[in-house]
Amino acid sequence: MLSKARIKFIKSLQLKKYRKQEQCFVVQGAKSVQELLRSDFETLTVLGTAEFLATCPPAGKAEVLEVTARALEELGEFQTNDAALAVARLKPNQPLTVGATEFALALDDIRDPGNLGTILRTADWYGIRKVIASSETADVYNAKVISATMGSFTRVQVYYTDLETYLPTAGCPVFGAFLNGANVHTTAFGARGIVLIGNESRGISATLAPQVTHKVTIPRYGQAESLNAAIATAIICDNLARQKSE
Amino acid sequence: MLSKARIKFIKSLQLKKYRKQEQCFVVQGAKSVQELLRSDFETLTVLGTAEFLATCPPAGKAEVLEVTARALEELGEFQTNDAALAVARLKPNQPLTVGATEFALALDDIRDPGNLGTILRTADWYGIRKVIASSETADVYNAKVISATMGSFTRVQVYYTDLETYLPTAGCPVFGAFLNGANVHTTAFGARGIVLIGNESRGISATLAPQVTHKVTIPRYGQAESLNAAIATAIICDNLARQKSE
Numbered sequence: 001m002l003s004k005a006r007i008k009f010i011k012s013l014q015l016k017k018y019r020k021q022e023q024c025f026v027v028q029g030a031k032s033v034q035e036l037l038r039s040d041f042e043t044l045t046v047l048g049t050a051e052f053l054a055t056c057p058p059a060g061k062a063e064v065l066e067v068t069a070r071a072l073e074e075l076g077e078f079q080t081n082d083a084a085l086a087v088a089r090l091k092p093n094q095p096l097t098v099g100a101t102e103f104a105l106a107l108d109d110i111r112d113p114g115n116l117g118t119i120l121r122t123a124d125w126y127g128i129r130k131v132i133a134s135s136e137t138a139d140v141y142n143a144k145v146i147s148a149t150m151g152s153f154t155r156v157q158v159y160y161t162d163l164e165t166y167l168p169t170a171g172c173p174v175f176g177a178f179l180n181g182a183n184v185h186t187t188a189f190g191a192r193g194i195v196l197i198g199n200e201s202r203g204i205s206a207t208l209a210p211q212v213t214h215k216v217t218i219p220r221y222g223q224a225e226s227l228n229a230a231i232a233t234a235i236i237c238d239n240l241a242r243q244k245s246e
Numbered sequence: 247m248l249s250k251a252r253i254k255f256i257k258s259l260q261l262k263k264y265r266k267q268e269q270c271f272v273v274q275g276a277k278s279v280q281e282l283l284r285s286d287f288e289t290l291t292v293l294g295t296a297e298f299l300a301t302c303p304p305a306g307k308a309e310v311l312e313v314t315a316r317a318l319e320e321l322g323e324f325q326t327n328d329a330a331l332a333v334a335r336l337k338p339n340q341p342l343t344v345g346a347t348e349f350a351l352a353l354d355d356i357r358d359p360g361n362l363g364t365i366l367r368t369a370d371w372y373g374i375r376k377v378i379a380s381s382e383t384a385d386v387y388n389a390k391v392i393s394a395t396m397g398s399f400t401r402v403q404v405y406y407t408d409l410e411t412y413l414p415t416a417g418c419p420v421f422g423a424f425l426n427g428a429n430v431h432t433t434a435f436g437a438r439g440i441v442l443i444g445n446e447s448r449g450i451s452a453t454l455a456p457q458v459t460h461k462v463t464i465p466r467y468g469q470a471e472s473l474n475a476a477i478a479t480a481i482i483c484d485n486l487a488r489q490k491s492e
Contacts, residue, residue, distance in 0.1 A: 121473070121474060122474070125464075127467035127468035129468075148474075151471070185488050220371055220372075222370045223373075224370035224371040227368065228368070228394075228476070230364075231364060231476065231477065234473070
């Protein structure tokens, strides 16, 4: 049985305010908890069904409790979470620098948690390990973000900062998607850089646009006015990665 | 003032059962309602703020009512909908055939409305006008799907059917993403075909896999185990479209 205090504590972490105060976040679902336990995050508590715990990776110093699927469903934010839930320590918001042969993403106010999670998962697929996010970007420790990353939150670092200050100090080309840029299929991306992704509604903000050194455009063959932000990120990453590997 | 009966009717359309019974669906938000009015859908009712109605396209035979932003917020399913809402007639579920120089998508149980909407928006960007969806795929007239299409629901046709029966009769190559397929960057897609997109959790189902004539793989450069279904669709479409245009 879980104590009322523990249930209250875990539920409180649904809010960013309490995640910040407690320096903890919640990871839900079997796959995500498994990835967490294999990562360098400090896991404090693992709650799992008997079935999950029988196959779960070593939990280190974490407290492990067997619970019912029903208890998990009541505790979590998602209906489908009936195998495991963990509480882990937040990582400090550490500055990231772009290496000599590396690409990073910069996110200009990505507000939707699902989009942010999908962007991190996509970055991980394409070998991008660093994401610099504006302060208005959704919180990476939001449960919907963690869930949408499908475990990639353990491999992609996110650093929140003011992009207007950060970008000029990065010392590398900044690529950004605009309607009047160079064709992304034929753009020479070079060895290193930052790909700046604009907000879902307004695209790249007017204050950041002057910092884009290379405007790129995803060719359109139909009639939609725009692409979803995570989709545009993926198309750019695919074109970038194929070029680096050629 | 909206009557209680009208409010009840509009809210009932949040459920597929009532959409089917009434043969009506709801479109929310200024951009989506504008696209609806410019399309060949039959619009029955437009509710808009004075500001929206002043700039809205001709509404044809539709009944037009001025309402407050607050009334719209209470009526709609989304907090951000404060400009317009429309009720339109469903289109019949008409069989689609793949033209001689055309590509279509087939969706094998895409369950998430956001994913389905994003897939339709992406298809529209890449000039794909036909989507054949399995019966278990989310309903295109679900408000979350309509919203995520950003108006593309007016240009991309969706036909729900049993894919196991449909695919053999389509008479064209079927491309599907697997881990052991040909590199999507170098695959020759040819002039026509169907791109089969697998379910979010299990990928392409075992019953449909034998119908895939061309297995393709999106190269991975990092560590994520998989890509989101809408992201994978977009990468395949981008590679397909660049080849067709070359």
